[in-house]
Amino acid sequence: MPRRHAARRALVVVAALVVLALVAAVALAATVMRRPLPDRDGAVDVAGLSAQVDVLRDEQGVPHLFADTAEDLFFAQGYVHAQERFFQMDYRRHVTAGRLSELVGADADALASDRVVRAMGWRAVAEQEWDLLAPGTQAYLTAYADGVNAYLGATAPEALAVEYTVLGARVDLDDPEPWNPVDSLAWLKAMAWDLRSNYDHELSRALTYATVRDVDRVEELFPRYPYDRNAPILSGDDVRTVASPAGVSLDLDADLVDALEATERALDALPTLVAQGEGRGSNSWVVSGEHTASGSPILAADPHLALSAPGVWTQMGLHCREAGEQCPFEVSGFTFAGFPGVIVGHNADLAWGLSNLGADVTDFFLHRTDPEAGTYERDGEDVPFDVRTEVIEINGAAPVEFAVRSTVHGPILSDVLDLGRVTGSPAPEVPRRSSIEVALGWTALEPGATADAIFMLNTASDAEDVAEAAAALEVPSQNIVFATTDGQIGYQAPGRVPVRARVGGGPVPADGTWPRPGWDSRYDWQGFVDADDMPAVVDPPGGVIVAANQPVTPRGAGPVLAEDWDYGYRAQRIRTLLERQVEAGEPVDVESTAALQMDSWSPQAELLVPALLEVPVDAFTREGVDLLRDWDYTQEPDSAAAAYFASVWSNLLELTFQDDLPHDQWPSGDSRWIAVVTQLMDDPGNAWWDDRRTVNVVESRDEILARSLTAARLELTVSLGKTADEWQWGRLHTARPLHPVLGGEDTPRVIRSVMNPSPVGVGGGSSAVNATSWHAATGGFEVDSGPSMRMVVDLGDLDSSRWVDHMGVSGHPASPNYGDQLEPWARGETFPWPFSRAAVEEAATRTLTLRPGS
Known part of the structure; x- marks a missing residue:
């Protein structure tokens, strides 16, 4: 051959x-x-059940559980959660216990997260909460844990989740530990942290001041809420007036930059489990039956959270076969894998939605410390730190040991990443031997009974029940909107909210918007707002309640809950469109409500476009500007005008502010920056307009607008093509949920492609009702948070309600229900939400029977 x-x-x-x-x-x-795909058909014998539980799943894989006792119901919920989402549960408990390094191995980000969580003591606080809970809550949490462990005991570790197989190639993994009820309670700390209030604004003010050195200029970047333009949730007639604390003050002459930046770095080390930035928002509203097609209330909710794979939520129905005193649960909605019950949804009598209240529940306390002596100053005396040692085990590496120092205000965070002692340039009255260090005061670091509130909401039937649940829902502080099948609608504010003292003196307020002097006890919290004083209303005139993170009450009415709020553009848009519909005599129904959730109108565009159209530009740029002339300000995925305007907005923020602010304070473009630019538009010679990077030139407003238009035209010519009218917003503005462990660039591409769904183009934008937020300072337009789910409940016919998740029910990437709701979610589609046994059975495509076993 x-x-x-x-x-x-x-x-x-x-x-x-x-x-x-x-x-x-x-x-x-x-x-x-x-291999990890669970059985969804047939029968399984499960030790620990007292009677049979039926698990009916529909085409989207949503499980509806039917049991005879509450304990069996929550046992089965734990079993099913573990079937579909155990790695997510395991990841969450490692994060909330400060043990992420044990799961993923030697990783700088994981170690930083562990240090911060250990310093705050999330798990330790959760352990203290156990004894505060009602016996029934303890029983439900225990039953849930038993159900999780029943699945773990019957499933080989490699069959629990593909993530263990991938991680097992990097590190030696032990079999997962049994689930403990405290693991569920610790998850509430993560939820409370991500849904905290203004801590980022509080730090941002101080860090901006360090660069700008002018309190008045700093306050221009944090405008007060525009009550004359955007309405609060309740009118002044709906709440009693409670005395508000006068402005208190703090002298910030000391150079606190290093300590504050170290604190910011520490807190940024925490992974986003629920939300971040403007993603800590939500829309929720309710319309009374006098304005609806069914004659019964309609309630809508869409919490804006981080988009992750798998998603934050998992849909589920929990049904006692015969609901009564011994087994009171007949509830359906969105659950957290790792916690029993339904977080947002409806039962047979009442529907409820949650949106972030935004109450100011955190403060940074500045402490004068003597590191050598191990003391900090309080009212002129030296007080020893409370010191404990934490040991972090690292898979495949030596453990890390560090000391946590705590004050009466909470743990010191400015040194938690072992960045060394931070010594500021002292103010004249600060002894030279002192350092300035930062402690975190946060209401969630005190144990509470929030877990009780979940089950109380699950069985609530009227406003009194909701108020009782709200009194227990201490953290996170959430707006509760609700409606009943009897026709009642209402609002209730819950939460543990600090009362701040009346103290005077100094150039900047210490009303919770700036760090506070921890060395002076007059600035300590003076207790908490009484639950009976928290704002509430039932059946208000007008028949519409909108809660979308704006202030709860007019200024001066009700207790002081916060000074920093979302600026209300989403809330006002929702209210305006509902009022137009009501005035036009068009009944509100499920379809029109779902359409309103997808409204993509831009408040930034209403502010800027009229002025932009008046700015002289060259012919090349005019092709972009012409897109704006007939634009209706809606940001649909195929809109060329929306794409161009987003680039203009991004460039305007860069040209106006980046020369004056430190990098980590560059504008995000969220509702605060809309309010800032609104003020500046009426002041064309304001110093913020001047670009200090241009030598011997002082720019005014119109010069910055012209440069923004030109820069945007060039930017989109490169990224989308020369022909302006062929641009599309959805090509720039994409949503891609990422896996928290296997979603990054350090994961092999083939694994990333499996764990992370392909990007989808979406409409909407920051501060739109369809709040698909993006961060202007990143240089891109990708969605960083958005409606994590959408639900619409018709209290006249619960089976006609609709819902959608941003990912899917399953946490297994090989499952058809891992990301099957993503593209429908992006298009604004929803799915039927069966509730009655007959409707659930009609929708069921698979049935799994869990039988008592030995």
Whole structure:
């Protein structure tokens, strides 16, 4: 045989072997990916159940559980959560216990997260909460944990989740620990942290002041809420007046930059589990039956949280076969894997939505410390720190040991990442031996009974029940809007909110918007707002309640809950459109409500476009500007005008502010920055307009507007093409939920492609009702948070209600229900939400029977 033929034959054989190897690898990968998929049909004997539980799943894989006792119901919920989402549960408990390094190995980000969580003591606080809970709550949490452990005990570790297989190639993993009820309570700390209030604004003011050195200029970047433009949730007639604390003050002459930046770095080290930035928002509203097609109230909710894979929520129905005193649960909605019950949803009598109240529940206390002596100053005396040692175990590496120092105000955070002692330039009255360090005061670091509130809401039937639940819902502080099948609508503010003292003196307020002097006890919290004083209303005139993170009451009415709020553009848009619909005599129904959730109107555009159209530009730029002339300000995915305007807005913020502010304070473009620019538009010569990077030139407003228009035209020409009217917002503005462990660039591409769904183009934007937020300072337009789910409940016919998640029910990427709701969610579609047994059975495609076993 000629040599070249033999060589060719050898190449063919080698190629065939390579193909076979690839096929085998793909087959093996498919096997590994599919191994964790749980049984969704048939019957399983499960030790721990007292009677049979039926699990009916619909086409989207949503499970509806039917049981005879509450304990069996929550046992089965734990079992099903573990079937679909155990790695997510395990990841969450590692984060909330400060043990992430034990799961993922030596990783700088994981270690930083562990240090901060340990310093705050999330798990320790959760352990203290156990004894505060009602016996029934303890029983439900225990039953849930038993259900999780029943699944773990019957499932091989490699069959729990593909993540363990991938991580097992990096580190040696032990079998997962049994689930403990405190693991569920600790998750509430993560939820409370991500939904905290203004701590970022509080730090931002101080850090901005360090650069600007002018309190008045700093306050221009944090405008007061525009009550004359955007309405609060309740009118002044709906609440009693409670005395508000006068402005208190703090002298910030000391150079606190290092300590504050160290604190900011520490808190930024925490992974986002629920929300971040403007993502800590939500829309929720309710319309009374006098304005609806069904004659009964309609309630809508769409919490704006981080978009993750799998999603934050998982949909589920929990049904006692015969609901009564012994088994009172007949509830359906959105659950957290790792916690029993339903967080947002409806039962047979009442529907409720939650949106972030935004109450100011955190303060940074500045402490004069003597690191050598181990003391801090209080009212002129030296007080010893409360010191404890934490040891972080790291998978595959030596453990890390560090000391946590705590004050009466909470743990010192400015040194938690071991950045060394931070010594500021002292003010004249600060002794030279002192350092300035930062402690965190946060209401969630005191144990409470929030877990009780979840089950109380699940069984509530009227406003009195909601108020009772709200009194227990201490953290996170959430707006509760609700409606009943009897026709009642209402609002209730819950939460543990600090009362701040009346103290005077100094150039900046200490009303919770700036750090406070921890060395002076007059600035300590003076207790908490009484639950009976928290704002509430039932059946207000007008028949519409909108809660979208704006202030709860007019200024001066009701207790002082916060000074920093979302600026109300979403809330006002919702209210305006509902009032137009009511005035036009068009009944509100499920379809129109779902359409309102997708409203993409831009408040920034209403502010800027009229002025932009008046700015002289060259012919090339005019092709972009012309897109804005007939634009209706809606940011649909196919809109060329929306794409151009977003780029203009981003460039305007860069040109106006980046020259004056430190990098970590560059504008995000959220509702605060809309309010800032609104003020500046009426002051064309304001110093903020001047770009200090241009030598011997002082820019005014119109010059910055013109440069923004030109820069945006050039930017989109490069990214989307030269023909302006072919641009599309959805090509820039994409949503891609990421896996928290296997979603980053350090994960092999083939794994990332499986764990993370493909990006989808979406409409909406920051401060739109369809709040698909993006951060202007990143240089891109990708969604960083958005409506994590959407639900619309018709209290006249619960089975006609609709819902959608931003991902899907399953946490297994090989499941058809891992990301099957993402594209419908992006398009604004929703799915039927069956509730009655008949409707659930009609929608069911699979049934799993859990039987008592030995």
